[in-house]
Amino acid sequence: MQLLRNFATVGAFTAASRVLGFARDILVAALLGAGPVADAFFVAFKLPNLFRRLFAEGAFNSAFVPLFARVRAEEGEDGAEKFASSVLSWLLICLLVLTTLAELFTPYFILVMAPGFSADSKVELTTLFTRICFPYLAAMSLVAFLSGILNTLDRFAAAAFAPVLLNIVMISALLVAAFMELDAESAGFALSWGVFAAGIAQVVLLAVAVKRLGVRLTLPRPRPSKRLKRLLVLGLPGVAAGGITQINIVVGTIIASFWPAAVSHLYYADRLYQLPLGIVGIALGVALLPDLSRRLRNGDVGGALWTQNRAFEFALMLTLPAAAALIVVPLEIVVTLFERGAFDREAAALTAAAVSAYGFGLPAFVLIKVFSPAYFAREDTATPMIFAAISMVVNIGGSLILARMLAPQGLPHVGIAAATSLAGWVNASLLFVGLLRRGDFKPDPLLWTRALGIFAASLALMIVAVLIARELNGWFFNADLVSAAAALGLLVTGSAIIFALVCEFSGAIGVRDLVRVFRRR
Template sequence: MPAEPAKLARNSLVVGLATVLSRLLGFARDMLIARMLGAGPVADAFLVAFRLPNLMRRVLGEGGLNAPFVPVYLDLRTMEGAQAARRFVGEAFAWLALGVGAATGLGLLLAPWLVLAIAGGFHDAPQTLAMATAYTRIALPFLAFTTLASLLAAVLNSEGRFLVAALAPSLLNLVLIAALIVALTTGMPSVQGAALIAAAVSLGGALHLLMIIVALWYGNMPLVRPRLSWSPAMTRLLRLGGPALLAASTSQLVLLVSTQIASVQPGAVSWLYYADRVFQLPLGFVAVAMGVVLLPAIAVCETSGDAAGRRDMINRALVLGLALAIPAAVALGWLAEPIISVLFERGRFTEIDRIRTAAAMQAFAAGLPFAVIAKVFAQVYFARQTPRLPLYAGLAALGVAILAGRLSVLPMPATNAAAAATLAFVTQACVLGSFLARDGLWRPRLPLLRPILSVLAASVLMVAALAALMPWLEEALSTRSALLWRVAALLTLCCAGGLVYAAAGRMLGAFRLRELSRLGKPI
C-alpha cells in the first residue's frame, strides 16, 4: 500500500540513504574521471555527452515519472481494481517503449545539434564538438533503458516499495567505476578511455531495467505485458505526463542552461560538473527522498479529501527538509575548497581546477534550501493531477537562469552558471509558494518560523566549530599529505560539524526525533 503520512520520515530515510549510496558511488566515479580526464577538452566533451543521459537518470530514475503516473495508477487501482491497473501499466510500457525508441534513433541522427544545444560554446572548438558527438551517440541507448525502468519503478513506488527502485540507479555508477578502473590500469589514452566510459553508460542503463524487472518478479507482482491499446487512463497519463515531466525536470533543465553558460570557457564545463556532483549529494538525500515519498502520501490525502492532513504533511516535510538542507548548504559553502581538493585534486585535476570548482560549488550551495522547498511544494500539484502550475514555476525559473547567465559580469563562467541555477531555485520556490497560498492549499504559519530560526542558529554554531577545528587539520588536508590522511581529516571535519549541529539543534529545539517520526500530526 502507499505510504501513510506517519511513515513519511522512515520511507524518506530509506529513499534518501539509497540515493546517497548512488551519490557516493558517483563521487568515486567522478574521482576516477577527474584523475583520467582532468578538466581539459576530452573531459569537457565526455561530460557534455554524459549530461543528457545523466539528466534523464536523475529526472526519471529518481522519481520524475512518479508525478504523472502514480496518481493515475492509484485512482485506477482504487476505482476499477488491480487488474485494470495492470492493463494500464502494460499500455503505458508499450507506448513509452515505442516513443523512446523513436526518440533515441532521432537523437543518434541529430547528435551534433544535441551537443550544441547543451554546450553552444563548442561551435568554436570543432575537435571538442566531434568528440562530444561521438560519445553522445555511444551513450544515447541509455535513455531508452532508463525511461522504461523508471516506469516500472513508479509501479513499485505506487505500491509503497521504495528501496529497490531507489537502489537501481546505483548500477550505472558501478558499471562506470569498473570501466574507469580498466581504462586506468591499462594506461588507455584519454580519448579511448572516454569512449569506453560512454559505452558503459548504455550498459548501465540495460542493467537498471533488468534489476527493476527482477524486483517485480520477486515482489509477487505480475510482469508487464505490453499492449498497444489506448484506454481513458492513457489519455489522462498523456495529458498529465508532458507538463508533469517538464515541471519535475526543472532543476535538471536549469543545469543544462548552466552548462550552456559555462561552455564559453575551456574547462568551465568540467568545473561546473564536478561542483554539481557534490551539490547533488545533499540535494539527492533531501529533495529526491521528499519528492518520491511525499507524492503518494499526499495523493492519498487528496483521494480521501483530507485537506488538513495535506497541510500538516507539507509543514512536517518542510521542517524535516530544511533541518537537513540548511546546515548542508552552510557546510558546503564553508568547506568548499577542502572538499573539492580531497575528492578531485590529483592527476590531471590541478590547483586552478580546485579553485574554480570550489567557487562554483559555493554558488550552488546557496540554492539548496530553495530547491528542497520547491520540491516539496510541487508534490501538492502533482498529487492533485494539476501539473500546470509547477510547469509555470519551472518556466519562470528557467527564464531567470537564462537572464542571469546573459547579465553575468564575473569573469568566471562556471561560477556565473551556478549562481544562475541558485537564482532559478529561489524563483521556483517563491512562485510555487505563492500559488499554494493563492489557492488556499497551504500558507506559511508562525509556528514554522521557530524551528527554522533554530536551524539557522545551530548552523552558525556548527560553522564556529569548523572554524576552530580547521587550523588543526590544515596540514593534513593539504595535497602534500597522503590521500588517506586527507580523507580522514575531511571526515573529521564533517563528523565534528554534524555532531555540533545535531547537539545545538536539539538544544535549541530545531528538531525533535519524536516529532520527525510522527509527520502526520499537526505542528
C-alpha cells in the same frame, strides 16, 4: 511515521549511490581531468540524462503515480495492470523513435547542448561518446516507469537501489581503464560503454522486482484512451515542472561551453551539491507524492497538511547544514575529494568557487521537491510548469549577465552557478506562495519553532566549520590524501556535533526524534 520510513529507505540507498558516485568522480577526475575529453564525456552523459530526468522522472513522478494509484483504487489490480501495460506499449514506441532520431542527429543535439564546442575538435569526440551513451535514456525511462509502479505500492527499496548499479558499473569500467593504463580518450570510451551497460542492469533489476510483487505487465496493441490522454496532459507540464533544476543546469552547460574547462568545473561542483539534493530532496519527493496522493484520495486533508509540514522541517534539518558547509569550506571539500592525477590545485579552486555559489541555492532546490508534490498529488502540473518557466527566464538571463561579468576574472562558471541558485529560489518561492494562497499548505506553529532552531544551528555550524578548517589548514593543503581525508572527517564530525547540540537545545528536531524514526523501520 510512514513518510519518514519511506524517506529513510530511499535516502539510505541514495546516500550509498552518492558515495559511490563520489568514488566514480574521483576516478573520472584522475583519468580525464578537466580538459577536452572530460568536457566531451560530461556533455555526452548529460544529454541522455537530461531527457531521462525530464521525460521519465519528471513526467512519471508527477503524472503516472497519481493516475496509477487512482485506477488501482477504482478498478483494482487488474485495471491497474491493464493501464500500466498500455502505458508501457506507448512508452516503448516513443523511446524507439526518440533514440533513433538522437542517434541519427547526434551532432545537431550537441551543437544545441554545447554550441561553444563548434569552435574546436570536441564535437567529433562528443558525438562518439553520446551515440554510445544515448540508449541509456531508453533504459532509464523504463526504470522510471517501473519505479512509479513500485513506489505507488509502497515498495521503495529496489528503485532506490537502482542508481547504485550505475555507479558500480561505471567504477568498474574506470578501474579497468586505470589497470590497462589507457589514455584519457580511451578511458572516456570505456566509461561511455559502462553507462550503456549500467542502463541494462537497472532495467533488469526493477523488472524482477515488479514481477515478484505479482504485477503482470504485457505489451498490448497501443490504442488511445481517456486515461492515456490524461497522462499526456499531466505529463507534458510535468516535464518542465519536475525537471526545472536539470533544465537550468543544462542552460548553464550551454553557456559554459564557450569557455575552456568551464563545463568540467560546473560538473564537479554539481556533483558535490547533488549529494544532499539527492539524499534529501529526491528522497523526500519520491516518498511524499504517493503519501499525499493516498491521503487526498481518502479525503484526509488534515493529514496531508501535517505531512507537508513535517517534510518541510525535515528538509530544512538535513539541507541547511549541508548548504552552510558548501558555502564556507568548499575548497577543503574539493581538494580532499578531487585533487589528484590530472585534477590540480587550480582546477580545485575554480571548482570550489562554483560549489559555494551552488550552496546558496541548495535549500531552494530541495524545497522545490517538497512543494511540487502538493500540486502533483492534486493532478495540477500546469501551475508548477508556469513557475518553472519564470525561473528558467531568470536563470538564462542571470547566467548570460553574470558569466560575462565574471569572465575577466576567469570565473564565468561561478556566474552560471549563482544564476542557477537564484532561479531555484524564485521557483521555490512561487511554489510556496501559490500553495499558501490556495490553502493547500498552512505552516503550523511547530514548523516555525523548529525552522528557527535549525537556522540558528546552521549559523553555528558555519562558524565552527571555518574555525576547524583554519586550524587544520596544513592537513588539507600541505599533506597527503590520508591527512586531508582525516581533516575532512574531523571537520564534518565537529560541525555535525555543534549542529545537533544547537538543534537539541533550541527546540528544533532532536536526536531522539530521529532514533525513533529509524527504530520503526
